[in-house]
């Protein structure tokens with residue numbers, strides 16, 4: 001295949017697969033944003049489905065954001081923050097390394113914002129030569145104290161990538177889940193094996209997150225929802241693993257498994273490209 005054909009093919013996948021998935025490609029158009037109040041001090045800067053959600057915690061001493069979309073969305077994010085708070089942004093937490101969640105890091109750092117991620121997510125960003133590397137990293141868990149409020153960060157294990165972090169706001173009983181949990185019409189589980197993801201470990205990682213005491217969830221993509229929906233998503237990660245395993249035991253072909261994932265789990269071409277071979281190897 002010529003290079004031009006490959007470029008056209010990936011552009012086609014980019015559109016067909018749902019643009020929200022396209023974490024490696026920076027769009028040149030900013031997304032349309034709006035802010036949704038979740039709790040008195042907690043907002044979600046939501047967008048049409050391209051980049052990831054941004055969560056904003058407002059405190060007297062500053063604002064903490066979870067994820068900062070693509071670089072092209074930076075000024076619109078800041079415009080939304082200004083509508084809800086007069087305090088400066090102090091922290092951005094990246095839930096994982098994909099550019100639709102970390103693209104604004106460099107612009108944030110120019111404004112003296114501290115960018116925090118798991119050590120593994122930072123390593124993935126180094127490998128992918130992404131700009132705006134986090135300057136504070138952690139393994140397993142960390143707390144951020146700002147303006148009398150505490151935010152809890154947890155890295156429970158592999159799921160969408162090997163660096164996934166959930167951000168827990170205990171006083172608001174709310175969890176920002178990153179792409180470990182996506183929600184809405186036809187936004188299925190995306191296993192980024194090249195980024196260290198694991199469909200096999202995903203369920204257990206979700207179980208650890210679900211053990212936290214919350215009722216409201218901000219998914220990585222899609223509308224704000226409830227813990228009950230996250231439990232349903234968890235069950236579907238287990239069902240997917242069991243179905244693939246069962247088909248492999250029955251000596252079904254790669255194409256059979258691909259077809260099953262498309263029809264039963266709504267996988268799109270990009271999901272297959274990133275996740276099929278890894279799933280076949282891992283769920284045997």
Ligand SMILES: [Zn+2]
Nearest residue numbers: 023098160179
């Ligand atoms: Zn992602």
